Amino acid sequence: MTSIIFMGTPEFSVPVLEGLINHGYEIKAVVTQPDKKVGRKQKITKSPAKIAAEKHDLPVFQPIKLSGSEEMKQLIDMHADLIVTAAYGQFLPTKFLNSVKIAAVNVHGSLLPKYRGGAPIQYSLINGDQETGITIMEMVKKMDAGDIYAQEALKIEPEDNAGTLFEKLSYLGRDLLLKTLPSIIDGSIKKTPQDPEQVVFSPNITKxxxxxxxxxxxxxxxxxxxxxxxxxxxxxxxxxxxxxxxxxxxxxxxxxxxxxxxxxxxxxxxxxxxxxxxxxxxxxxxxxxxxxxxxxxxxxxxxxxxxxxxxxxx
Missing domain, CATH: 3.10.25.10 (Formyl transferase, C-terminal domain)
Structure with a gap:
């Protein structure tokens, strides 16, 4: 059974995690952002990924900063086959990326190299794009710069907002990942480098x-x-x-x-x-x-x- 360290935080990550579980992959750990205070009452709230992990009795790690943490040492010692990330929210150190046996794979909510960064879905709407999509890519230390394993486009409808696109793309990302993983695992997949001339960034939305x-x-x-x-x-x-x-x-x-x-x-x-x-x-x-x-x-x-x-x- 192929073993995976899964890393994700918002609702976007949950269908991806559930898909991996339902298809028989061994989830050695779920890494997500720390619980945070939400709303006027500042209620301590778990991330959607943590809630999903606990439902399946999976080990959960929540380092404030992954790099140099005790949690990272424990994750490296798991000797997993794959790292799979879906909107985790932190940079992953090269030492950690290199610790897995096969690859570190990211499910990204845009058609890379367009919209590298933390807000690709929002920028597709801000810029009035007609389509967006999912990229399954190899993770490297540089943000969203790894080679592309697979992509699939999605039409943006006039009534779409960030919420509806996040949901649509989460399921598209799940399906494309599950379709792509077997050829990543057996080494038959062909990777495509990103064209540096076409790079567009989508930094987090400011106040x-x-x-x-x-x-x-x-x-x-x-x-x-x-x-x-x-x-x-x-x-x-x-x-x-x-x-x-x-x-x-x-x-x-x-x-x-x-x-x-x-x-x-x-x-x-x-x-x-x-x-x-x-x-x-x-x-x-x-x-x-x-x-x-x-x-x-x-x-x-x-x-x-x-x-x-x-x-x-x-």
């Missing part, structure tokens, strides 16, 4: 990027909203307060009103953006409120705003 500004077009704003749903959410500033937008749509019409002005608040809540573009807000969350459909907002706070009024802070 500054969460803000929607009226310098954006409606399409750019909508792409950001989709990219940051369900976490952490994109917002605009209205009356000096954060106003989160969870779902929107680009209107077909154009406007002569200045960016940031309210166009309509009867039956819809439409705001002017750059290049005369218009964005209809569909699901929102005013400061200190729960998220709500726009109809509920218009029946309450939204009724006070007047069409033509500049409501979005610059």
């Amino acid at each position: 500054e990027q969460e803000k929607i500004t009226v310098k954006m077009t409606a399409r750019e704003a909508n792409n950001m909203i989709r990219a940051l749903n369900p976490d952490p959410g994109a917002y605009m500033m209205i009356e000096g307060k954060r106003f989160k937008v969870w779902q929107a749509e680009v209107a077909q019409e154009t406007t002569e009103l200045n960016p940031g002005c309210l166009i309509a608040n009867k039956g819809r809540f439409a705001i002017a953006f750059a290049n005369k573009s218009v964005l209809n807000l569909l699901v929102v969350q005013p400061s200190d409120k729960k998220r709500m459909e726009i109809k509920s907002f218009l029946n309450g706070q939204g009724s006070k705003f007047k069409p033509g009024e500049e409501i979005v802070d610059q």
Whole structure:
């Protein structure tokens, strides 16, 4: 039986782990990020990968930093055949990568060499891409730079957001990994080096990027909203307060009103953006409120705003 050290943290990693278990691979350990405080009450929360591992009574390792840790020494001493990672969230030292008998394999949520880094799915939405996909790749010390074992593309639908793409890609990644692993194990697979001229990076989303500004077009704003749903959410500033937008749509019409002005608040809540573009807000969350459909907002706070009024802070 081929033995694997599995490394993953978010929901994206769970179908991959479950797929390996269901196909008879021996999971020697699951390595995931430490439990963290979540929400207003700062409740200590386990990662989805840890929850899945505990369901199957698998050993769990949670080093704050893998490099140089006691946990890494224990993992190296397991002499596993493979390391498989799926959105683990830390760099893996070369010593650890070289400790396995066959290969260290990564399930990455983009069509490499496009979108190396920690937020490939979000950047595919931010940039308005028509497709994304999964890459099964060999791990090396340099971030997402290893040779490619296999790839499969996935169309991005207009209604997709980061949450729906993460889910779709997690299952695509599971299936492609399970299809590819046998030829990695028997050595028959042909690897393809990445073209360095085509490399695009996707660094983690910053706090500054969460803000929607009226310098954006409606399409750019909508792409950001989709990219940051369900976490952490994109917002605009209205009356000096954060106003989160969870779902929107680009209107077909154009406007002569200045960016940031309210166009309509009867039956819809439409705001002017750059290049005369218009964005209809569909699901929102005013400061200190729960998220709500726009109809509920218009029946309450939204009724006070007047069409033509500049409501979005610059």
